[in-house]
């Protein structure tokens with residue numbers, strides 16, 4: 001009886017255990033894009049820096065991390081995550097990276113309390129919009 005119970009518990013545990021982490025790859029950004037974005041931000045007073053690392057993950061993984069079904073990027077502990085559907089040579093897509101670089105400049109991607117998070121997001125979207133305007137592109141916000 002004990003053995004059957006243990007087997008049932010094991011099966012339930014197996015069924016409930018999360019899917020194995022998806023393989024992540026490191027993004028090769030267009031060589032100068034990120035450096036340009038960092039200096040663009042610095043010129044506007046942001047204490048911007050390169051992220052510790054950039055990883056591409058599936059869009060589902062981004063949504064899981066941010067709890068936002070319309071987001072395309074995320075930032076966690078100094079690491080920027082970009083959805084693998086993004087093509088960084090497209091300014092709209094590249095602006096997602098800029099948005100995450102703003103979060104790094106704000107606080108290195110630590111998750112602030114909800115009031116400050118609202119302000120951080122508003123600043124990041126405004127800066128993203130301004131960068132796109134400089135690229136001659138009007139922002140269609142994916143949020």
Ligand SMILES: [Zn+2]
Pocket residue numbers: 099103121124
């Ligand atoms: Zn954001």
